[in-house]
Amino acid sequence: MLAAPRSAPSELVHGIALFGHLVSVVVGFGAVLLVDWFGLLWLTGRRPLADVLRTARGAHVPTWLGFAGLLTTGLFLGPPAVPKAVAVLVVGINGVYAARLLPELSGRPDLPVRLVVRAVAATAISQLAWWTAVVLGFLNTRS
Template sequence: MVVETGRHRRPASPMGRAVLVAACWLTVLAVSPYRQVSPRVHDIALLVHLGSMVIGFGAVLTVDWFGLLWLAGRRTLTDVLNTARGTHVPIWAGFAGLLASGALLGLPAGPKALAVLVIGVNGVYAAVLLRELTRHPEPPTSLLLRSGIATLISQAGWWTALILGYLNSRG
């Protein structure tokens, strides 16, 4: 392997990232029905799952809150974009934690599993939109509209996963 100094690694394409998200999601679906864990491991996995939800969804809510403040004229678009860039790692860490711990919690209900896939793929798309928004001092309306739709899809996915996860845990 040759390492060139002064060159940066090129990030994976959005399609490559979406395929990676889908592959991880499929792995959880394939592995989770066959995992027999002790009650203690299950409890730890549940704690990690809930913590990951707090981290990931909490970061998403932070970005969306700043977006609402921007719409109300109380923040600049730059504030929203900086917040989105700053929460990128916690969002994806939370998502990864949800997948990893979910593999130990058993097969999720179909709609919840689908909501998780939508969250991940939409997150890849949201990252593309973030890069596009950053390039425009005055983003075109179509780009803002696409960002708004991605935000609504994100909220619907996270809330669906949260509510269905709660209902599933209740029996």
């Protein structure tokens, strides 16, 4: 919020930034949705945990590239609304937490219930924060 320009960008800069912002949503949130889908399949007994962990490791870079792209392009879309900025902050902090959970989930034959609860909570927070940011971003562009 502090780095965003105080004046509105030109129409050209805004258009380029908006396109980059949308691409970043597709890349970052798309990777998150894929990992969460595999996690849901694991919770319902349709996939082994190893598939979820492999997918999470593979999606790590696109997730963070998308997130970084959102932050960068968002600077050129004007000052963000505070609720959206909070949702994006939650996405980032929760992403760091989820990344730290990954090694704890790896290499264990039986997961403790507490660890599964932490992983499910991180997933739920991720989904809630990403969807909140997307919806608020959409509403912000409509006003």
